[in-house]
Amino acid sequence: MKHYYILLLLFVIYSCGDIQSPKKTPNIKSNQVVNQKSTSLIVLGTIQDAGSPHIGCKEDCCKDLFSNPDKDRQVVSLGLVDNNYSKKYLFEATPDIARQMKALLRDDIQNNNELVDGIFLSHAHIGHYAGLMYLGKEATNAKNMNVFAMPRMKNYLETNGPWSQLVSDNNISLTQIEKEQPISLTPNAVVTPFLVPHRDEYSETVGYRIKGPNKTALFIPDIDKWNKWDKSIVAEIKKVDYAFLDATFYNEKEINNRDISQIPHPFIIESLETFKSLDYKDRKKVIFIHFNHTNPVIDLNNEEAKNVLNQGFNIGRINDIYDL
Ligand SMILES: [Zn+2]
Ligand SMILES: [Zn+2]
Ligand SMILES: [Zn+2]
Incomplete structure (x- = not known):
């Protein structure tokens, strides 16, 4: 009988521990495999520039994460892998670049170099380029890392410290890219930048079209409202196979009920409205x-996430793999 009580007690303690553990994204670890013969995209991060936990945040969204970080919360980035030609690339140099480079060392990826063959930058906001600092002397002291950047972005890096030191020390080697001009990385991977409206203080902002042998993806991590773009997002989605799109905020509750029309991102509820003809x-x-x-869709258990999924759309999850 005594044993029974001890077992029961242990069970109660164990269950309580489980209930009290911090809410985590139910991101089932992706068991997907990178295509051995072809080109693939791997999601390496899904969070806005400032990360999660967010500096100074005292709200429920972050309060447990300072002592109990969720390693699945990495700043937005994609890996591009071409196993046929043994090449791999990063989209964005985020503050989480160290882990993201490491995430591209896996048994199903041919190229087993610690560093990628090149990095594509979208614009000069911290989450998208500040990771370049880890290529310098204080960190890995890279040799001529190929960095693809638009003209203003390239000029900004060349003429402002500390970035200019990466250039003068040949830690990075900048390749200027132009809007709507495709770059063939391999016969199986072609990348084309295109301009999008965003608050362009130091650089222009681009999205990328990433074309593999069979499929094409659109990558637009940051953009003002869809209707400020000279292209129709609905038409662009129809032309591709995957569209990774800016979903910074879900609705006005995250910004203390301020007028969402004044915030320069497409809110998820606005995107759902724009995309309802699809x-x-x-x-x-x-x-x-x-x-x-603050975005409630990070936790797939939340009603907001279910609303997105029930309407047939997807929520980006780290380590998910998309065949091109
Ligand atoms: Zn951003
Ligand atoms: Zn927070
Ligand atoms: Zn931005």
Whole structure:
């Protein structure tokens, strides 16, 4: 009988421990495998520039994360892998670049170098380029890391410290790219930048079209409202197979009920409205990314996440793999 009580007690303690553990994204560790013969994209991060936990945040979204970090919360980035030609690239140099480079060392990726073959930058906001600092002397002291940047972005890096030191020390080697001009990385991977509206203080902002042998993806981590763009996002989604899209905020509650029309990002509820003309096949292409720490869709158990998924759209998850 005594044993029974001890077992019961242990069971209660164990269950309570489970209930009290901090809420975590139910991101089932992706067991997906990178295509051995072809080109793939790997999601290496889904969070907005400032990360999660977010500096100074005292709200429920972050309060447990300072002592109990969730390693699945990395700043937004994609890995591009071409196993046929043994090449791998990063989209964005985020503050989490060390882990993101390491995430591209896996048994199913041919190229087993610690560093990638090149990095594509979208714009000069901290989450998208500040990780370049880890290529310098204080960190890995890289040799001529190929960094692809638009003209203003390139000029900004060349003419402002500490970035200019990466250039003069040949830690990075800048390749200027132009809007709508495709760059063939291998016969199986072609990348094309295109301009998007955003608050462009130091650089222009681009999204990328990433074309593999069979499929094409759209990557737009940051953009002002969809209707400020000279292209129709609905038409662009129809042309591709995957669309990784800015979903910084879900609705106005995250910004203390301020007028969402004044905040320069498409809110998820606005995107759902804009995309409602898409049929099920096209909705499946949409993968929301770039979540602010306050965004309730980060936790797939939340009603807001279910609303997105029930309408046929996807929520970006770290380590998910998309065949190109
Ligand atoms: Zn951003
Ligand atoms: Zn927070
Ligand atoms: Zn930005």
